[in-house]
Amino acid sequence: MREPLRDVRSYRLPEEVVAPLLHGLPEVAVQTIAAITMEVPAYAEAFAGELGHKIERAVQAALGTFFKLVSRPGADPGTPLQSALDGAYALGRGEARSGRSLDALLAAYRVGARVSWRELAAISVGTGQPASTIADFAELVFAYIDELSAASVAGHADELAATGRIRLRHLQELAQALVAGEPAHVLQTRAEQAEWTPPQTLTAIMLPERAARWVIDLLDRRTLQLADAVPEVPGMTVLLVPDPQGASRPTLFRLLTGHSATIGPARPWLEAQTSVARVIRVHELCRSSAPGVLDTEDHLASVVVTADQGALADLRARALAPLAGEKGAAAAKLLETLRSWLLHHGRREDVAAELFVHPQTVRYRMARLRELYGDRLKEPEWVLALTIALAVPDPGGVGSG
Structure with missing residues (x-):
């Protein structure tokens, strides 16, 4: 020795x-x-x-x-x-x-x-x-x-x-600037400070922090992580992934299988803020009813319909006012029948199949709805208003704002 x-x-x-x-x-x-x-x-x-x-x-x-x-x-x-x-x-x-x-x-x-x-x-x-x-x-x-x-x-x-600590801080500052929607020249400067080569696009992914710790190692090395991106949802974080589009997007979905994740749209890297806003919005709207991996592209209608919550509440109150006198289970059955009738363009057999009821039951309920609405169920403006009002569940009940 x-x-x-x-x-x-x-x-x-x-x-x-x-x-x-x-x-x-x-x-x-x-x-x-x-x-x-x-x-x-x-x-x-x-x-x-x-x-x-x-x-x-x-x-x-x-x-x-x-x-x-x-x-x-x-x-x-x-x-x-x-x-x-x-x-x-x-x-x-x-x-x-x-x-x-x-x-x-x-x-x-x-x-x-x-x-x-x-x-x-x-x-x-x-x-x-x-x-x-x-x-x-x-x-x-x-x-x-x-x-x-x-x-x-x-x-x-x-x-x-x-150097590693300084670069990590610069990367975090870049991520925060992207989410804040800072001007292009500010974002370019932040990217240079962090020695970060901008990709064509960035896609936001919202997922639990514990999953992000190992998922990030399997992604592009330029992937950014947002610290405290969603303070109202503890334990969740947002990754900004370079260019997961085309053939690589399905790979991203497979990688996230088994996790509760929401994948946003690909956006030019200077506009990454819009992808982050989309995943947060879809998470708020759909996470409780749709576990697993969510693609925001599958929920665009809900995002559009709920863009102005106040306007939606007013529209819902006006469109469903004729049902205000119906109570309890009867009101709920009329509401689900009306929604299905609108989606199936009045095809009674299709409505009955979706609701698992007899076509005669559909006929009875629609007769009651025609009593309440009269000729308004034939007017395009009212059909459109009812379609929008019933496009997403109303947490407050029939006709509530």
């Missing part, structure tokens, strides 16, 4: 050991950069030209910090190392901001440690240092590189976490 590397903070090398190493630092840095350039292709271009000179100086500074650390008697052992660790941490964050993984940087650390140790060991051997001192020195070099590597890993991870 490999023993842990020595704590580089607590070790000191004699001045006569360090002096020749410091003198050879510039050449060691040159050799280290050359090896990294050759063995780590990702950095070959970055090390060219003026940037290469800056990196060379940075390598010299890192090695110089190491020598200060192992040759300072009595001073705070953490101070020189902390400066190097801060630089390595910043380097890791910079790699994350540039969109690169840590593979290249850690490879560069490994190559740098190997080559710098090779060159420094050659200097130590040339100055006649004993084998035990050179061995201790080797352990310190690799312990130092390990600390720098760990600091870079931490910087890279922290930057990714911070």
Whole structure:
């Protein structure tokens, strides 16, 4: 089992050991950069030209910090190392901001440690240092590189976490702006901030939050989730799914099978607000009577008829006023017969089949309705008013507003 590397903070090398190493630092840095350039292709271009000179100086500074650390008697052992660790941490964050993984940087650390140790060991051997001192020195070099590597890993991870949180916030702000119907230039800016590529269309899906947690992983990566989209319906959320139309729309329905979900129409992404409004409206109208996956396209008539609830209540009160004197079960039977009669254009046999009654019963009920309405059942305007009044169930009862 490999023993842990020595704590580089607590070790000191004699001045006569360090002096020749410091003198050879510039050449060691040159050799280290050359090896990294050759063995780590990702950095070959970055090390060219003026940037290469800056990196060379940075390598010299890192090695110089190491020598200060192992040759300072009595001073705070953490101070020189902390400066190097801060630089390595910043380097890791910079790699994350540039969109690169840590593979290249850690490879560069490994190559740098190997080559710098090779060159420094050659200097130590040339100055006649004993084998035990050179061995201790080797352990310190690799312990130092390990600390720098760990600091870079931490910087890279922290930057990714911070970037992820910032992007998530931008995506949430974009979703809220879409629902609020913000102007196109505002939405474009929000999309750019979130690094979100707009699709042709967005389709709103309303479903329980627990289902959304796994469904979203199966959808387009650009899918947006609205936090607290429907505060009046706790536990529900809304997803905005890119381009689920054409052949992909049936796939979406299959994916949601077994869940209580409402799927809205596909709309240009700048108009996603209208798809969200549609799913919320259909959910309000139909969810209690139609479990499972709802397609808002199947409920357009209900949406249209109930668009102005006040006007619908007034129309219903006026159209059903002749039934106001009928009570209880008798009123309910006349109402269902009138609705079926309107839907089947007066075909008695079809009405009887739908209501599971004898055609003679239909004839009797229609006779009573003609008594109440008179010739108005023959007038197109009244037929239209009654059709609209009875298109959706009246929660208040016959003739209520």
